[in-house]
Amino acid sequence: MNNFEFYNPTRIVFGEGKIVELNRLIPKEAKVLILFGGESARKTGTLDEVEKALGHRQIGLFGGIEANPRYETLIKAVEQIKQEGYDYLLAVGGGSVIDGTKFVAAAVNFEGDSWDILTSGGAKVTSALPFGTVLTLPATGSEMNKGSVITRESTQSKRAFMHDSVYPQFSILDPVKTFTLPPRQISNGVVDAFVHVMEQYLTYPANAPVQDVFAEGLLKTLIDIGPKALATPHDYDIRASLMWTATLALNGLIGVGVPQDWSTHMLGHELTALYGLDHAQTLAIVLPSMLIEKLPQKQAKLAQYAEQVWGVHDGSDKQKALQAIELTREFFERMQVKTRLSDYNLGQDVIEPLIESLTKNGMTALGEHHDITPEISRRVYVASL
Template structure:
């Protein structure tokens, strides 16, 4: 196992009815900005519930944060915070709203060009506003980590930043808030969480026995509950387990002491930026192809994955690897999530643009060994067609 430093200060308030705990979790004298996405938060009554819990605090609202939060939109929120001298942020939504809130928290006190935060991947962040979260869509794990993804619409640049300063102070996880979600978004959440685990697990053996078993348990949980959360939207147990699994998939625990890949995400980000495909759906396209193209370097962990997650123990090593990759693709497709570029009317003629974007954003040595070159990224995209 590799050396590691694990720190996660986010407090989790989990369960039905926990939105009311905002009354104790948000400072009594705070001047609060609630950030959210579309009008579903208002339509479902979540915003009204949040407002009621905040009581007599000064509260402003900022809506319209996109599914891929844009720098341009978020800078308007930064301007509002500065002009009204607000001092606490509250994200009400899924990963995109929380990611956007992290950027706002970091940008408010940054005196240079705020896009520096993204281009430096967070190294220029020295302070950030305090904020909390009310999670309504389990998927990204952003509610309990220090990472954020933001897109600059003008340049189609979708970049990642991370900073110890943007851990949420708290996150409220009430599974009942997911009941009204469109099933396509729920399916996306399952795929997103699954791929998060795979990026940290399916690399090469590092004797992280605890981390491996945690990761395998999370994957098996998602496989088990994926069909349930789609079949019965008000199945509290299924929704609760999905919400907590998605949080654990990217809160730092299973990454401690082991190598991480993230090439599927980096390639997927460019597909989203160029073609507007949902983030999770780009992952479903890229991951099976990525495993196939890199099966030699991932050989040992692919066999472990086949045996421990899918119970595949018969056949030659190559046959077991083939079967594990096929089962992964089949799982995504069983959730109604396509796994080929052609499902989005994209083909080989669209690959050059993705490669140019990867190069422009410095994504020329991806993966756990830094060996996913632009040439290898091209092969992965070709296998995704």
């Protein structure tokens, strides 16, 4: 196991009806800007519930944060905060709204060009406004981590940043808020959480049995409850398990002391930035091809994954690894997320623009060994057709 430092200050308030706790969690004197996505937050009553829980505090609203939050939209929220004097932010929504809120929180007092927050990966951030979240869509784990991914539409760039100052102070997780989500968002959420675990787990053995068992348990849980979450949308226990699993998938715990990959995410980000695919769709497309491409380096861990997660015990390590990759693809398809570029009407002509964008954004040495070059990325995209 590698040396590590683990820090996570986010308070989780979990369960039905917990939005009322906002009155306890946010300072009484705070002037709060509520950030959200589309009108579903209002239509489902969540926004009204939030406003009621905030009591007599001064509040403002900023809506319209996209599924892939855009820099151009978020800058408008920064301007509103500066003009109206908010000192506390509250994200109401899924990972995109929370990611956007993290960027806004860091950008308000940032000196210089706020895009530098992203080009530096967060290294230039020094402080951020305090904020909390009310999670309505389990998927990204953003409600309990310090990471954010933002798209700049004008340059078709999708960039990430991390900083300790953008951990949410608290996150309210009420599984009932997921009951009205469309099936597509549940499917995407399961796939997103699954690949988050895979990026931290499926590298090479690092003598970290605790992290491995945690990761394998999360993967098996998603395989079990994913289809059930689609079939029984009002099953509280299933939705509660999904919500907590998605949070644990990327709150930092399973990634400490072990190598991490994240190449599937980087290749997927380019598909979203250039062609507008859902984040989870891009992960389902790229991951199987990436695992096959890197089979020689990942074979030992893939064989472990086959045995511990899928119960595959027959054959050589290579045979078990290949079977596990196919079972992973079948699981994504069972979750109604297609796994080929052609399923989204994308063909050979998209490959070179994707490689050019990867190179432009500096994604030229990816993976746990930093050896995934643009040429290897090209092979992965081609294999994903």
